[in-house]
Amino acid sequence: MIYLLEDTINGILMGSIYGLTALGLTIIFGVLKVINFAHGSLLMVGMYVAFWAATLSGMNPYVALIVVVPIMYAFGYLLQNTLIKPIFKAEKQVREPITVIIVTTGVWYILDNLCLLIFGPQYRALQNNPLRGKMLEIGGMMLSVPKLWGFVAAMITAGAVYWFFQKTRMGRAIRATSLDREAASLMGINQYKVYNMAFGIGTATAGIAGVALIPFFNVYPSVGVLFDMKGYIIVVLGGLGSIWGAMLGGIIIGLIESVCPQFMTATWTEAIVYALFLAVLFIKPSGLFGVKYDW
Amino acid sequence: MKGKQVWWRKVAAVAMALGLVAMLGIVSPVGAAETVVKVGNIEPLSSPSASVGEQGKNARNMAVEEINAAGGIKSLGGAKLEMIYADSESKPEKGVAEAERLINTEKVNVLTGCWNSAVTYPTSAVAERYGIPFIVPVSVADKITEQGFKNVFRIAAKDSWWTRDQFTFLQDMEKEFGAKVETVAFVYENGDWGKGFAEQWKKLAETAGYKVVLDEPYPSTATDFSPVVNKIKRANPDVLMMVSNAADAILLTNTLAEYKVKPKAIITSGGGHADPSFLKAVGKNARYLFDIVEWETDVNKPGAKDINTKFKTKYGYNLAGESVDAYIAMYVLKDALERAGSLDPKAIREALAATNLSTGPAMIASYDVIAFDATGQNKFAALAIVQVNDLGTGLERITVWPKNARRAGYTPVFPMPKD
Numbered sequence: 001m002i003y004l005l006e007d008t009i010n011g012i013l014m015g016s017i018y019g020l021t022a023l024g025l026t027i028i029f030g031v032l033k034v035i036n037f038a039h040g041s042l043l044m045v046g047m048y049v050a051f052w053a054a055t056l057s058g059m060n061p062y063v064a065l066i067v068v069v070p071i072m073y074a075f076g077y078l079l080q081n082t083l084i085k086p087i088f089k090a091e092k093q094v095r096e097p098i099t100v101i102i103v104t105t106g107v108w109y110i111l112d113n114l115c116l117l118i119f120g121p122q123y124r125a126l127q128n129n130p131l132r133g134k135m136l137e138i139g140g141m142m143l144s145v146p147k148l149w150g151f152v153a154a155m156i157t158a159g160a161v162y163w164f165f166q167k168t169r170m171g172r173a174i175r176a177t178s179l180d181r182e183a184a185s186l187m188g189i190n191q192y193k194v195y196n197m198a199f200g201i202g203t204a205t206a207g208i209a210g211v212a213l214i215p216f217f218n219v220y221p222s223v224g225v226l227f228d229m230k231g232y233i234i235v236v237l238g239g240l241g242s243i244w245g246a247m248l249g250g251i252i253i254g255l256i257e258s259v260c261p262q263f264m265t266a267t268w269t270e271a272i273v274y275a276l277f278l279a280v281l282f283i284k285p286s287g288l289f290g291v292k293y294d295w
Numbered sequence: 296m297k298g299k300q301v302w303w304r305k306v307a308a309v310a311m312a313l314g315l316v317a318m319l320g321i322v323s324p325v326g327a328a329e330t331v332v333k334v335g336n337i338e339p340l341s342s343p344s345a346s347v348g349e350q351g352k353n354a355r356n357m358a359v360e361e362i363n364a365a366g367g368i369k370s371l372g373g374a375k376l377e378m379i380y381a382d383s384e385s386k387p388e389k390g391v392a393e394a395e396r397l398i399n400t401e402k403v404n405v406l407t408g409c410w411n412s413a414v415t416y417p418t419s420a421v422a423e424r425y426g427i428p429f430i431v432p433v434s435v436a437d438k439i440t441e442q443g444f445k446n447v448f449r450i451a452a453k454d455s456w457w458t459r460d461q462f463t464f465l466q467d468m469e470k471e472f473g474a475k476v477e478t479v480a481f482v483y484e485n486g487d488w489g490k491g492f493a494e495q496w497k498k499l500a501e502t503a504g505y506k507v508v509l510d511e512p513y514p515s516t517a518t519d520f521s522p523v524v525n526k527i528k529r530a531n532p533d534v535l536m537m538v539s540n541a542a543d544a545i546l547l548t549n550t551l552a553e554y555k556v557k558p559k560a561i562i563t564s565g566g567g568h569a570d571p572s573f574l575k576a577v578g579k580n581a582r583y584l585f586d587i588v589e590w591e592t593d594v595n596k597p598g599a600k601d602i603n604t605k606f607k608t609k610y611g612y613n614l615a616g617e618s619v620d621a622y623i624a625m626y627v628l629k630d631a632l633e634r635a636g637s638l639d640p641k642a643i644r645e646a647l648a649a650t651n652l653s654t655g656p657a658m659i660a661s662y663d664v665i666a667f668d669a670t671g672q673n674k675f676a677a678l679a680i681v682q683v684n685d686l687g688t689g690l691e692r693i694t695v696w697p698k699n700a701r702r703a704g705y706t707p708v709f710p711m712p713k714d
Binding site: 003005006010014018101122123124125133135142144158216217218220223225226227228254257258259260261262265266267270 | 486510511512513514516517518519521522523525526529541542545546549552553554555570572574575576577578580
C-alpha cells in the first residue's frame with residue numbers, strides 16, 4: 001500500500017515535469033497552429049543554458065532562472081522573427097502552413113548538431129549543487145527533492161502562463177490572434193509580434209523545464225529527443241493548445257510510467273502509453289481538454 | 296611526330312623500370328639471403344570503426360618491430376615479418392575480396408583480422424578454402440570458431456564468455472570473502488545486447504543455484520528510472536547485474552544511490568558503464584561498482600606497464616582490449632613460426648594448433664597461458680573485472696579479477712558497505 005502511494009506521488013511529480021516540458025509545445029501550437037518539431041531542441045538548449053549558468057556561477061539552479069528565462073525568451077523571439085516569420089508571410093493565405101513544420105524540423109537538426117559540435121557528445125551532470133541526490137524520507141517513503149521542486153516550478157509556470165493569457169491585455173491579444181488571426185489583425189493587433197511573443201514564451205517555458213531537469217538529469221546534444229515524443233503524446237492527450245491539458249497529460253504519462261512497472265516490466269509501460277495515445281486519437285481526437293472545433 | 300616521340304619515350308621508361316624491378320627481384324634473395332614471412336592484415340582502416348582499426352594496426356606494428364629488431368624468426372634463419380595491410384571498410388564483401396587478393400596476389404603466409412565479426416565470419420571461409428592460417432585477434436561472435444574450420448585461431452574471449460566470467464567472478468568473490476550470495480536481479484536495456492546477456496544469465500543463475508528475484512528489461516529511452524530502482528529496492532537482491540547504454544547507465548547509477556539501494560555487489564557489462572564520460576557524470580555514486588572488461592592498463596602482469604608506456608609514447612593513447620589482442624597475436628604467430636621452422640601454411644597451422652605460450656611479451660594478457668582448443672578458440676582467454684574505487688587520487692577503475700591479475704596491494708570491497 002505504501003509502495004503504491006510512493007509510486008503515485010513519484011508519478012505525479014515526474015509527470016508534472018513532463019507537462020512542463022510540453023507546455024511550450026502546446027502554447028506555440030495554440031497560437032501559431034503549427035507543430036514545433038524543434039521543441040525538444042529548445043528544451044535541450046534550455047538545459048545547456050541552465051547547466052552553464054548554474055555551473056559557472058555556482059548558483060542554485062533555480063536562482064539561475066533569472067538568467068535562463070530572459071535568454072530563452074529572447075532566443076525564441078528572435079528565432080521566430082528571423083526564421084519562421086518570413087514563411088508565414090509567404091504563406092499568408094494558408095491556414096496551417098505546412099512549410100513551417102518543415103522549417104522547425106530543420107531548426108531541430110541544426111540546433112542538435114551545432115551543440116554536438118560545440119559541446120561534444122559527452123554526458124554532463126550538474127555537480128555539487130544543493131539539490132543533487134537529495135531525498136525526502138517520510139515514513140518509509142522516499143521522494144526526490146529535485147522532483148518536488150520541479151513539481152512546484154511546473155505548477156507556478158502553468159498558473160502564471162494561464163493568468164497571463166486570461167487576464168492581461170497582451171494575453172487577450174494573443175488569444176484573439178489564436179482564434180482568428182485575420183479578425184485580430186483588423187482589430188489592430190500586430191499578428192507577427194504576437195507570434196514572436198508566443199514563440200518566446202514557449203521557449204522560455206522550455207528553459208524553465210531545463211532548470212527543473214538539470215538537478216537530476218544529464219545534459220547532452222540529443223537529450224531533447226527523449227522528451228520530444230513524450231511531449232507530442234502529452235499535448236495530444238491533454239488537447240492541443242490547452243495549458244492545463246498539457247499538465248494533466250503529463251501527469252497521466254508520469255503515473256503510467258511510475259505505477260505500472262510494479263505490475264509488469266518497464267518495457268510494457270511504453271506500449272501502454274502509446275496504446276492510450278491511439279485510443280485518445282480514436283475516441284476523442286481533440287484531447288481531454290481540447291475543444292472539438294476551433295474556429 | 297612529336298606525340299609519337301613522347302609515346303616511345305614512355306614505353307622505354309616503363310621497360311627500363313620493369314627490367315630494374317626484374318633484376319632486383321632476381322638479385323635480392325641471393326644478396327640479402329633473407330626470407331620474409333608475409334603477414335596479411337585485414338582491418339577497418341576507414342569507416343566509423345577506423346579508430347579501432349588503427350589501434351590494431353599500431354599494436355601489430357609495434358610488436359613486429361620488436362620481433363624484427365630482436366632478430367626475427369630464428370628457426371627460419373632470422374626471417375623478418377613483413378606486414379601487408381588491407382582496408383575492409385567494415386564491409387564483409389570487401390574483406391572477402393581483400394583476403395582473395397592477399398592470398399593470390401601478395402602470396403601471404405598468414406592472415407589476421409578483421410575486427411568486425413561480420414567481416415571476419417565470411418573471410419574465415421576464404422582462408423579455410425586456401426588453407427591459409429587465419430589469426431583472429433578480436434572478433435567476438437561465437438559462431439566464428441564454431442564452423443568446424445581448421446585454420447581459424449581466435450585470441451579474444453568469445454561473446455558467451457562475458458556472462459560466464461561475470462558468474463565465475465561472483466562465485467570467486469563469495470569464496471574469497473566468505474559472503475553468501477543467494478539472490479540476483481537482472482536489469483538490462485531491452486535491445487538485442489541486453490536480452491542476449493539476460494538469456495545467458497538466467498541459465499547461469501540456475502546452474503549456480505542463485506534465485507532470480509527480478510528480471511527487468513527497460514527501454515533505454517526512459518526518462519525516469521525511479522520506478523525501476525524502486526522495483527530493485529523492493530526485490531532486495533544480494534547482487535544486481537546490469538547491461539546499459541550510456542545515458543541510462545548514468546541515470547540508473549545516480550537513482551540507485553539516491554534511493555540508497557546497496558546490494559552486496561553491482562556487476563555491469565561494459566558498454567555505458569565503460570563510457571569515458573560515465574565516471575565523470577556519476578562521481579562517487581559509482582563507487583564499488585564492478586565492471587567487466589577485456590584489459591585494463593593497471594593489469595598486474597610483468598611488463599604490461601612498460602609495454603603500455605611504450606605504446607602510449609609512440610601513438611598517444613593507452614592500450615585497450617583490441618590493441619592488446621592484436622599485439623599478442625603477433626607474438627603467438629612468432630612462437631608458432633619458430634616451432635614450424637617452415638613457411639608452408641600447413642606447418643604453420645600445425646604449430647599454431649599446438650601453441651602453448653606462457654612466456655614473453657604476449658603475457659601482458661590478464662591470463663597466464665595461450666593455447667587453442669580444437670575449434671581454434673584461445674581456451675584460456677579470459678576477461679577481467681575492475682572495481683570503481685577512490686584510493687585518494689580520484690575515482691579509477693582497478694583490476695580485481697582474475698586474482699593473479701589483481702592490482703598489487705588492492706583488496707576488493709565486497710560486499711558493498713551499507714552506509
